[in-house]
Amino acid sequence: MKRVLSTSISVGLATGLYGISFGALAAVAGLDLLSIMLLSILMFSGGSQFAFIGVIAAGGAPISAITSSWLLGVRNGFYAMRLNNVLAPRGFLKLVAAQLSIDESNGVSAAQDDLKSQRLGFWATGIAVFVFWNLATLLGALAGDFLGSAETWGLDAAAAAAFLGLVWPKLKDNKTLALAASVVAVVGSLFLPAGVPVLLTVLIALVPRRSK
């Protein structure tokens, strides 16, 4: 249990690193502080949030910003399907669980062996990420100008490493699956708009595993 909690807090802290870059980029895109914070509190889904400010920064219409973040949020629905099975939350808890259903919380949960740890992994990571992500967004939005670009600090690589760490425990048994998804996503990125290639890999998951 202690191990799960320490993973959850680590993941929350790591998310904070690129939460700073989100806040800073959102401020540069011209969003006011209230809108920036609402994105991190209400939308609370990194991919969708970066897509939203990307469209706004490029001078896109509000409806394009809404559509982009909506499309990039699909994967949370797949996570929610898995998590509903693990958590079986009722009433108000269902709404809270839904809001916290993101890459990190589902990733930590899926990496655990027993049901109890899977549940703890979800809640602890969801709450830790929510707290650190919002604090970091605020910090980035207020101090972004002094920090310079995310690339200078290697924060883009930190984000990739953070996701690698989440999937790491699952790689041993799913090498082919992971490799196929990586190839499809990278090759797809040459032809398709950002966000679509990653989503396309869901098709790979549809292929049932051969029984051993």
Place this chain on the structure above:
Amino acid sequence: MTLTVILASLAVFSWKILGYLIPQKWITEGIRQFSERVTVVLMSALVAVQTFVSANQVEFDARVPALGVAAILFALKVPYIVVVIAAAAVAGGLRALGF
């Protein structure tokens, strides 16, 4: 802008809640296994894109060695947060050196 943010947030939430509204009896063993595989597939795809892709092009820049270092450290069971910071340091360091 605030209204746009709220509408977009509701749009994203629609996916999150959808997964919880599917009746349990519809979730067969096949669907359960699919949702486990989807987690691995999406995460791997995200890592690959974040490491090798910039604006619709494959690019081998400072992120690639940074992820290589991260993979080695994860294999050595180095704590998560240390690995993430090391990856940032490698990428940031290489860029500072002009790579």
